[in-house]
Amino acid sequence: MRNFPRKLLYEWDSFLSMKYICLWAGLFLCIGVLASPYIIVPFSYSAVILFLLFLDILWWAWKNKKNAVIIASVLFLCLAGVMRMNMAEEQYRQLPRYLCDTQGVFTGIVMEEPVRTEYGYIRCKVALETVQYAPAEPTSVEGNVWVYDLSPKDHYTIGSRVQMKGKMKALHILRNRGKIDLESRYKSDGIIGKIYTEKRENIHFIEQTNDYYIGQKALAIRNFIEEKYKPYMNQERLPLLMTLLFGGHYQDISSQIIDDFSVTGIIHILSVSGSHMALLFSFLYLLGRWLRLPEKVTAFSVVTLVLCYAGISGFVPPVLRASLMGILTVGGLFFKREGYALNALGVAAMAMILGNPYLVYDVSFQLSFGASAGILIFYTPLLKIFHKIQKLPSWIAEAVAVACSAQILTVPLVLYNFHVFPTWFVPANIIVTPILEQVIIGGLASVFLLFLFLPLGIGMVSAIDVMLQIAVTFNGWMAHAPYASLHIGGLSLWGLCLYYEMIILYLLRNVIRKYKMPMMISSFIVAMTLFGAGYSWWNKADMSVLIPDLGREQGAVIVSKKHKIIYDKGDDFSVLTLPYEWQSFLAYRGIFTADILLLNIENMTKERAFPVNIPVKEIWVVGGDPYTIFPQLKSSQIPVRILRGETIELTDGTTVSTNGSSFHVTQNGKQIYLSGAKSFYQKSTDMPLLWIGGSNGYHRGVTFQDVNHLKPQCAVYQGYTPAGAGDIEELKMAGVDVAVIDDTGMTDVTFRDGLWQRE
Numbered sequence: 001m002r003n004f005p006r007k008l009l010y011e012w013d014s015f016l017s018m019k020y021i022c023l024w025a026g027l028f029l030c031i032g033v034l035a036s037p038y039i040i041v042p043f044s045y046s047a048v049i050l051f052l053l054f055l056d057i058l059w060w061a062w063k064n065k066k067n068a069v070i071i072a073s074v075l076f077l078c079l080a081g082v083m084r085m086n087m088a089e090e091q092y093r094q095l096p097r098y099l100c101d102t103q104g105v106f107t108g109i110v111m112e113e114p115v116r117t118e119y120g121y122i123r124c125k126v127a128l129e130t131v132q133y134a135p136a137e138p139t140s141v142e143g144n145v146w147v148y149d150l151s152p153k154d155h156y157t158i159g160s161r162v163q164m165k166g167k168m169k170a171l172h173i174l175r176n177r178g179k180i181d182l183e184s185r186y187k188s189d190g191i192i193g194k195i196y197t198e199k200r201e202n203i204h205f206i207e208q209t210n211d212y213y214i215g216q217k218a219l220a221i222r223n224f225i226e227e228k229y230k231p232y233m234n235q236e237r238l239p240l241l242m243t244l245l246f247g248g249h250y251q252d253i254s255s256q257i258i259d260d261f262s263v264t265g266i267i268h269i270l271s272v273s274g275s276h277m278a279l280l281f282s283f284l285y286l287l288g289r290w291l292r293l294p295e296k297v298t299a300f301s302v303v304t305l306v307l308c309y310a311g312i313s314g315f316v317p318p319v320l321r322a323s324l325m326g327i328l329t330v331g332g333l334f335f336k337r338e339g340y341a342l343n344a345l346g347v348a349a350m351a352m353i354l355g356n357p358y359l360v361y362d363v364s365f366q367l368s369f370g371a372s373a374g375i376l377i378f379y380t381p382l383l384k385i386f387h388k389i390q391k392l393p394s395w396i397a398e399a400v401a402v403a404c405s406a407q408i409l410t411v412p413l414v415l416y417n418f419h420v421f422p423t424w425f426v427p428a429n430i431i432v433t434p435i436l437e438q439v440i441i442g443g444l445a446s447v448f449l450l451f452l453f454l455p456l457g458i459g460m461v462s463a464i465d466v467m468l469q470i471a472v473t474f475n476g477w478m479a480h481a482p483y484a485s486l487h488i489g490g491l492s493l494w495g496l497c498l499y500y501e502m503i504i505l506y507l508l509r510n511v512i513r514k515y516k517m518p519m520m521i522s523s524f525i526v527a528m529t530l531f532g533a534g535y536s537w538w539n540k541a542d543m544s545v546l547i548p549d550l551g552r553e554q555g556a557v558i559v560s561k562k563h564k565i566i567y568d569k570g571d572d573f574s575v576l577t578l579p580y581e582w583q584s585f586l587a588y589r590g591i592f593t594a595d596i597l598l599l600n601i602e603n604m605t606k607e608r609a610f611p612v613n614i615p616v617k618e619i620w621v622v623g624g625d626p627y628t629i630f631p632q633l634k635s636s637q638i639p640v641r642i643l644r645g646e647t648i649e650l651t652d653g654t655t656v657s658t659n660g661s662s663f664h665v666t667q668n669g670k671q672i673y674l675s676g677a678k679s680f681y682q683k684s685t686d687m688p689l690l691w692i693g694g695s696n697g698y699h700r701g702v703t704f705q706d707v708n709h710l711k712p713q714c715a716v717y718q719g720y721t722p723a724g725a726g727d728i729e730e731l732k733m734a735g736v737d738v739a740v741i742d743d744t745g746m747t748d749v750t751f752r753d754g755l756w757q758r759e
Contacts, residue, residue, distance in 0.1 A: 020342050020343060020346070021343065021346075022342075022343035022344070022345075022346035022347050022350070023342045023343055023345060023346035023373070024346070025073075025077055025346055025350060026345070026346035026347070026348075026349035026350045026353070027346070027349075028073075028074050028077035028078050028081070029077050029078075029080060029081045029084075029349075029350055029353055029354075030081065030349070030353060030360050031078055031081065032077060032078035032079060032080060032081020032082045032083075032084075032085070033081040033082070033084065033085045033353060033357045033360045034081075034360060035078065035081070035082060036081065036082045036085035036086060036089075039082050041079075041082065041083075041086075043083070043086060043087070043090075046079060046082065046083045046086070047083070049079060050076065050079055050080060050083060053072055053075055053076040053079065054076060056068075056072045057069055057072045057073055057076060060072060081353070081357070084353070084354060084357050085357045088187070088356075088357050088358065089187075092187045092190070095142060095143040095190060095192050096141050096142065096143055096192065097143075097170075097192045097193070099131060099141065099143075099168050099192065099193060100168050100169065100170035100171075100192065100193045101167070101168070101169065101170060102131075102133070102167065102168060103133075103166070103167045104131050104132055104133045104165075104168075105131070105132040105133075105134075105138075105163060105164070105165050106126075106128060106130070106131050106132075106145070106163070106164045106165075106166075106168070106195060107128070107129050107130045107131075107132075107138070107161065107162070107163050107164075107206070108126035108127050108128040108129050108145070108161070108162065108164075109126065109127045109129065109159060109160070109161055109162075109209060109211045109212070110124050110125070110126055110156055110157065110158055110159065110160045110162060110212075111124075111125045111126065111127050111144065111158065111212060111215075112124065112125045112158060112215070112314075113157065113158055113215075113219055113248065113314075114149075114156065114157065115251055116251055117251065121148050121149055121150045121151075122148075122149040123146060123147070123148050123149075124146075124147050124149070124156070125144055125145075125146060125147075125189065125191070126144065126145055126146075126147050126162065126164075126195075127143075127144050127211075128141050128142065128143050128144065128145060129141070129161075143190055143191075143192040143193075144189055144190045144191050144192065145168065145191065145192060145193050145194060145195055146191060146193075146194045146195070147162075147164055147194075147195045147197065147203070148194065148195070148196045148197065149197050149203055150196060150197060150198045151197070151198065151199060151200045155205070156205045157208075157216070157219065158212050158215045158216045158219055159208055159209050159210065159211050159212050159213070159215070159216045160205055160206075160207075160208055160209070161205075161206040161207050161208070161209050162203060162204065162205055162206060163203065163204055163206055164195050164197055164202065164203045165197070165201075165202040165203070166195050166196060166197050166198075166202050167195070167196075168192075168193040168194065168195050169193055169194045169195070169196065170193055171183075171186055171191065171192070171193060171194065172551060173186070174548075174549045174550065174551055174575070174581055174745075175549045175744075175745025175746060176548050176549050176581060176584065176585045176588075176745065176746045177416075177490070177588060177745075177746060178416055178417070178419065178490050178584055178585065178587070178588025178589075179417065179581075179584045179588070180363055180417060181361040181362070181363070184358045184361035184362065185358070185361075185362065187358050188356055188358035188359065188362070214311060214315055215314055215315070218311055218312050218313065218314045218315065219314070221312050222242065222246050222248075222312065225242075225245075225447055226238065226242055228447070228450050229241065229242075229461060232458050232461040232462060232465070233461060233464075233465050234465055234469070236254070237465060237468050237469065237472070239252035239253050240253050240257065240270075240468060240472070241439065241443055241464065241465075241468060243270050243271075244269065244270065244436060244439060244440055244443065245440060245443050245444065246272065246312060246313045246314070247270075247271045247272040247313055247314070247319065248314075250270070253270075256476075257472060257476075258270075259479070260472075260475050260476050260479035260480075261475060261479075262418070262422075263420075263422060263424075263478075263479040263484050263485045264422055264424050264425060264428035264432070264475055264478050264479050264484065265407075265414075265422025265424070265425030265428060265429075266425065266428050266429065266432060266433055266436075266475070268367065268371075269433065269436055271364070272310075272313045272319050276440065277306060277310075277323055279437050279440060279441065280305075280306055280309060280440075280441075280444070281302055281306055283441050284298075284301070284302040284305055284306070285298060285302050288301060288302065306323060307323065309444070310323040320352075324348045324351065324352065341376050342373065342376050342377070345369070345372055345373060345376065349369055352365070363413065363417050366410075366413050367410050367413055367414075370409040370410040370413060371406040371407075371409070371410055373409055374405045374406050374407065374408045374409040374410065375402060375405045375406050377405070377408075377409075377507070378404070378405035378408050379401050379402060379405040382400075382401040382404055382405050383397060383398060383401040386400055386401055396430060399429055399430045399433075399434070400426055400429075400430065402429070403425060403426050403429035403430070404426065407425065408503070409503070411499070412491050412496050412499055412500075415488055415489065415490050415491050416490045416491070416588070419487070419488065419489050419490060419584070419587035419588055419590075420485040420486060420487050420488065420587070421485065421486045421488055422484070422485050423483055423484060423485060423486055424478045424479070424481065424484050424485075427478060428475060428478055431474055431478075432471050432474055432475045432478075435467050435470060435471040435474075436468075436471050438467060439464050439467050439468055439471065442460055442463065442464045442467070443464055445460065446460040446461050446464065487587070487590075487592045488590065489587060489588055489589060489590025489591075490588045490589075490590075492533070492536070494529060494532050494533035494536060495533065497529050498526070498529045498530070498533065501522075501525060501526055501529060505522055505526075508522075541750035541751055541752050542560070542561070542668070542670070542751050542752070543558065543559065543560045543667065543670060543750070543751045544558075544559045544748060544749070544750045544751075545557070545558050545559070545672065545690060545692070545716075545748070545749045545750070546559065546585075546589055546746075546748055547692065547716050547718065547739075547741060547746060547747050547748070547749065548581065548582070548585040548746045549581075549718075549741050549742075549745050549746050550574070550578060550581060550582075550718065550719070551574065551575050551578075551719070552571055552573050552574055552575075552719045553568065553569065553570050553571070553574045553575075553578060553611075553718070553719060554567075554568070554569040554570075554600075554692070554693065554694045554718040554719045555567055555568045555569065555582070555611075555718070556672075556674070556692050556716075557586070557589070557591060557594075558665060558672060559591075560652065560654060560667060561652070562650075562651065562652040563595045563596070563650055563652060563654060564591060564593070564594045564595055564596075565594065565595060565596045565597075565598060565656075565665070566586075566594045566596070566597045566598065566612055566616070567597075567598040567600075567663070567674050567692075568582075568597070568598070568599055568600070568611045568612065569599075569600035569603070569674070569676070569694075569719075570599075570600075570601065570603070570604050570608070570611065571603040571604060571719075572603070572604055572605055572606045572608075574608070576609075578609070578611055579609050579610065579611055579612070579613060582611050582612050582613075583612075583613055583614070585746065586612070586614055591614070592614055592615075593614060593615045593616070594612075594614060594615075594616045594617070595616070595617050595618070595650075596616065596617065596618050596619075596620060596656075597612055597616045597618070597619045597620070598620050598621075598622075598656075598663060598674070599611075599619060599620070599621045599622070599623075599626060600621075600622050600623050600661070600663075600674075600676055601621060601622075601623045601624045601626060601629050602622065602623025602624060602661055602676060602677050603623075603677070603696060604623075604624065604629050606629075607628070607629060607630075607631060608629060608630070610630050610632055610633070616638060617638070617639075618638065618639050618640075618641065619633070619638055619639070619640045619641070620640075620641045620643055620648075620656075621640060621641070621642050621643065622642075622643050622644070622658055622660050622661060622663075622676070623660070623661060623676070623677075625642075626640060626642065643658050643660065644658075644660040645658065645659050645660050646658065652667070653667055653668060654666070654667040655667070657680075657682065658680070659676075659678055659680040660678070661676030661677050661678035661680065662674060662675055662676035662678060662679065662680035663676070663680070664680060664682055666687065669687055669688075669754070670687055670688055670689075670690075670751050670756070671687045671688070671689045671690070672689070672690045672692065673689055673690070673691045673692065673693075673710055673712065674692050674693065675691065675692065675693025675694070675701055675702065675706075676693075676696075677696045677699075679703070679705070679706050679709075681709050681710070688713040688751075688754065688755060688756055689710055689711065689712045689713055689756075690712065690713065690714050690715070690716070690749055690751075690756045691710060691712035691714070691715040691716070691731075691736070692715070692716045692718070693715075693716075693717065693718070694717055694718040694719030694724065694727075695719060695724045695727060700726055700727055701717075701719075701724070701727050702727045702730055702731065703730070704730060707730055707731060707734045707736070708734075712731070712734075712736050713736070713737070713755065713756045714736065714737045714738075714739075714749060714756040714757070714758065715731045715736045715737070715738045715739070716738075716739045716741065716747065716749060717731070717738060717739070717740045717741065717742075718741045718742075724740075724742075728740060737758065739758055747759070
């Protein structure tokens, strides 16, 4: 027992510092980036500490103290991540965000291919050059903006110099968990605002420049290839083929096909990713072996051609990431050195994070890194298990092992961002993915054959078209099969901890088996996690109210033991993506059906998309005619009730009362007030009340009389406008605990021990 600590440190030292040193280095650098918001250290102090830690590493290395070197290296890498992220944040703060909410004439260069959205307008990313405020002269500025051309007229592309007249609006990011981190993505791209041009004369093409030359040439090559394919391909499947080969074109693909690929869990193949690079690398390497080329010539040719392919795909960040990770990872597999492959993956991660630390928050980076690491770590053990199954062909065992190993580390990420688990991902990877991989290889080969030998090229394109149709058909069948996907929602904190604890225990299984102390420690950690999860479930609140961030819109989800009630109060200025926000919020919280949808449309005059697209049993409406605002309700089978002043009691004793504007929801000694344009006072009661509301357009949403009569214990303020400052002050002066969604983002309020409490 006396030698146990030294033996354990030796085992840990061997695992941590030798075989996977670069992988661990990449992970600790990521941890530093993630920890940066919570560690406030001045830049000069960070630089000094970093330098001292570097000297410390050299000193202990000279003294041959490996454990001290490991500890100092971990601190060095974490602090380096913190420092790099702070530098990126400072660089973003230096951009001219003061331009937001100003009216002027902006000039800039289009950075990426403009995209026509499903709403009919064109969106493009523009690098600003000048801004002019009449009657002053133009002033040079830096920074990138999203330009939304609502009435597209001129044709502009990558490298075009355009002039936009209008108001730059600040980025307003709805802060709901369980979706892609747009704030980090905007910072990564240097986006400082948005410009909307509603009239055709407010944006026009000036000239074509040589800026973003590689992007221009890449786009020209892709368009040229597409024109070559057109005479011989089904026009509905042509965008899908171009997406498979080079990414993009998502807006041209049928939404049904996109949904089907998402359901079966192979949506990643529609973007240029590490799997594309691995596939191309493997094909070219085997071709070189078949031609009996020297090893060095084959390696150089393969890397050159892969980089050329990345260039044609646009050299945008996802393609660069896929190129680097694919080349290094697959290179390790070719040399049959697992440690090399994982270390190469770590080097790739470090290089990309040092170049752009915001990638740590990017879901595509997380999934690429997690899937690659999962394949390298778990593929061989899983393959050994599947080989033990009698009569299972080797090619099926290998396909299943790859599909499962790629999912192991990414399941929590998939559930967090997409909220469903694809149960058919194994059959899809066995049947559909191999066909699409052949389509990718054949598609790239056919480009050359169309020039070298036209008849053979035409034949190959026709064959690709048939294979693509077969793949889409099979994938559609699986996507519409029973239980094609499990609607789970995001993992809880306890579930997340338990999941990764199991993975860590597997990775450290050799250490745990040898010594009793690690076994006891790991058992204790797992037991405490299970206890925490059990206590959290047992101590569940009697009623929870989940409030999303919907911008100017107001909404809430009331969850009791028997009922789920969704409330939405809209106006004519709500964001176009509101249905997506609702869908993402509900799916993340594991809500896929509801009993009642309460709609307040008193501030709405224009037709708009229905806010919620999950199944509901009934729709109750106040404030107007719902069939004018939501024409799709005319063909709906859901019962719709227009309320003007009534009280309805539900089966569990919950009572919903309204005056045609506001709602009172009461249940077993607690009540919720959903504020509308008209105040609604019921008989005075001592039941603790939760107030949910916001301003009514540009009018106050709460008065002194409201607060004095309702006596709210807790309040949630949504839809913040200039009129909201007085409302919030009114509530605070009355001693009410107020959560302002515009400041806090989504929030939860629960009823425990006779009190409404913010989580």
